[in-house]
Amino acid sequence: DAKTTQPTSMDCAEGRAANLPCNHSTISGNEYVYWYRQIHSQGPQYIIHGLKNNETNEMASLIITEDRKSSTLILPHATLRDTAVYYCIVRGGSGYSTLTFGKGTMLLVSP
């Protein structure tokens, strides 16, 4: 699976959009981009995933660049409960459910 690079930490004001970037310049054609988050002392939570088209669900939007070398997770109206570590994971069609987690981005949402 391709390696990802994320900023160590980010801040966001409550009510504003949080835009979390991820670089995955070595991604290959059959690899998906997954986003998970982990709120302190809880298990990771799936957010969204995509291949090349932009995706949106009730939690977030995922924007993948045309060359697929980077992506951005957007939380449109961040709340204090969105404070968490966000993991960007690139995962291919290995036939396994295995996820390779990096260090992620610590997002701090402040009042």
Added chain:
Amino acid sequence: KAGVTQTPRYLIKTRGQQVTLSCSPISGHRSVSWYQQTPGQGLQFLFEYFSETQRNKGNFPGRFSGRQFSNSRSEMNVSTLELGDSALYLCASSWTAASGELFFGEGSRLTVL
């Protein structure tokens, strides 16, 4: 619908002992994976099971083992505990064997003294 249930939530052991952790997946999920989380190494994959078969294994010593039962419940065992085994052990389940959408439990926090 109940989520992934892990027991026990907290436990304390001493070096040399062994421990068994249990995981009940979401009803209908047949794939179960285990991860270890430590401050130094982050989240690391241990094993993945589907239909009672171990399909994938991470880079951990043989002291770490697991199994899955016919009802999809899973257990993992760590023998001859070391101080470095202190960690949060997370179980995740999914519908299928190759799904990237995993549902995690809240973990079992193991402290080795």
